[in-house]
Amino acid sequence: MSEQENWRELRDRRLAEPGAAEVYEATRLAYELGKTVRAMREGRGWSQNVLAREAGMTQSAVARFEVGGTIPTLPVLERLARVLDADVEVRLTPRASAA
8 A cells, every 4th residue: 555545544534533524624714714815915015024014913923824824713804804905705605405
């Protein structure tokens, strides 16, 4: 068995554990949010220090956020959105029923 197959097997076992899928999804969302903020920051030519100062955060908090290392609160997202001239949209959309 190759190392890659061992990794897939381990990943599949871990994701089958209770609560693992929810944690995985939260981590994925944090990563996607961080990636978006980083792209917006870089699009403005700002350093992490500039974004941190404008948003009332520390540079290390911005760095952790951008790599998905923290799950942000709504007030933090609002502060970042304000200084990046963006909107935060949170919505719940009903799933299509499997009729």
